[in-house]
Amino acid sequence: MTDPLDMATASNPGSVYRSIRAQLMSGDFKPGEKLRPAQLAQTHKISASALREILLRLSHEKLLHQEEQRGFNVPETSQRHLLELMELRILLECEGARQSIINGDVEWEARLNAVHHKLVHIEQKMKLADAIEPYLQIWTRVDWEFHETLLSACPSGALRDTYRNIYEQFRQQVVAGLSSAGFRSETIGEHAAILQAALNRDVAACHVAITRHVQIVREKSAEHATMNKNDRNPQSPAMAAQRSAV
Numbered sequence: 001m002t003d004p005l006d007m008a009t010a011s012n013p014g015s016v017y018r019s020i021r022a023q024l025m026s027g028d029f030k031p032g033e034k035l036r037p038a039q040l041a042q043t044h045k046i047s048a049s050a051l052r053e054i055l056l057r058l059s060h061e062k063l064l065h066q067e068e069q070r071g072f073n074v075p076e077t078s079q080r081h082l083l084e085l086m087e088l089r090i091l092l093e094c095e096g097a098r099q100s101i102i103n104g105d106v107e108w109e110a111r112l113n114a115v116h117h118k119l120v121h122i123e124q125k126m127k128l129a130d131a132i133e134p135y136l137q138i139w140t141r142v143d144w145e146f147h148e149t150l151l152s153a154c155p156s157g158a159l160r161d162t163y164r165n166i167y168e169q170f171r172q173q174v175v176a177g178l179s180s181a182g183f184r185s186e187t188i189g190e191h192a193a194i195l196q197a198a199l200n201r202d203v204a205a206c207h208v209a210i211t212r213h214v215q216i217v218r219e220k221s222a223e224h225a226t227m228n229k230n231d232r233n234p235q236s237p238a239m240a241a242q243r244s245a246v
Contacts, residue, residue: 012046013046013050013053013054016044016046016050016051016054017054017057017058019044020040020044020054020055020058021058021063021168022137022140022141023137024058024063024064024074024172025063025140025168025171025172025175026136026137026140026175027133027136027175027176027181028137029074030074030176031074031075031076031077031176031177032073032074032076033073033074034070034071034072034073035055035064035071035072035073035074037051037052037055037071037072055072058072059072061165061168061169062075062165062169063075063168063169063172074176075172075173077173077176077177078173078177079177081173082170082173082174082177085166085169085170085173086170086214086215088166089163089166089167089170089214090210090211090214090215092159092162092163092166093147093150093151093163093210093214094206094207094210094211095154095159096150096151096154096156096159096160096163097150097151097154097194097198097203097206097207097210098203098206098207099151099153099154099155099156099159100150100151100152100153100154100198101153101198101201101202101203101206103153103154103155104152104153104198105153108149108152108153109198109199111149111152112146112149112150112195112198112199113195113199115142115145115146115149116146116191116192116195118142118145119142119143119145119146119191120188120191120192122135122138122139122142123139123183123187123188123191124188126139126183127185127188132181132183133181136175136181139183140171140175143171144167144171146191147167148160148164150194150198151163170214187213190209190212190213191213193205193209193212193213194206194209194210194213197209
């Protein structure tokens with residue numbers, strides 16, 4: 001599951017942080033799983049104190065839970081939390097894309113085209129594959145590159161930083177909580193629609209394309225049954241209306 005290239009270069013805190021974060025986002029660690037710092041430190045050839053700093057950083061980013069005297073655990077899946085993250089991601093990505101469309105130049109268009117080409121190649125492989133698990137880590141990384149590039153011409157660094165954290169939490173919940181890991185046959189066309197709207201400088205169409213793409217409420221309700229059954233009132237009236245409309 002883990003990219004061998006990532007592991008081979010994991011010799012400093014920065015690369016170890018990126019490697020463990022990638023594992024968390026692509027489902028290498030299961031919901032509720034307790035991380036073993038000693039084992040991770042040995043695997044990544046890093047000191048225990050340096051690893052603890054990395055785990056603390058990931059807990060501050062809400063990709064891990066830290067419990068007093070109990071160490072670090074992978075967050076449990078939660079339908080309520082997924083829907084909250086979904087709504088927030090849509091708000092941030094639509095606003096970031098709007099500002100990018102206004103401010104982006106020809107170089108921005110070229111970069112967006114290039115990363116979309118790479119993303120389509122991976123997603124076509126996934127569509128034809130018997131199992132998508134071997135592709136999850138690279139797909140998660142390239143999907144992030146596409147959405148990051150879409151927002152890269154947005155002048156607000158605060159918006160982009162906040163978006164990244166919400167995106168990572170969202171992806172972690174989707175990969176862990178949905179049997180599809182968020183990949184559907186429609187995904188390829190949804191990314192194409194976002195690209196075309198951005199290149200056409202059509203803010204309204206881009207907003208619609210992003211919303212359709214991110215709305216995980218369109219997943220089958222049976223897949224949501226894998227979420228935390230203890231959730232109560234998992235969706236707002238507005239989200240319920242959106243669900244009935246799709």
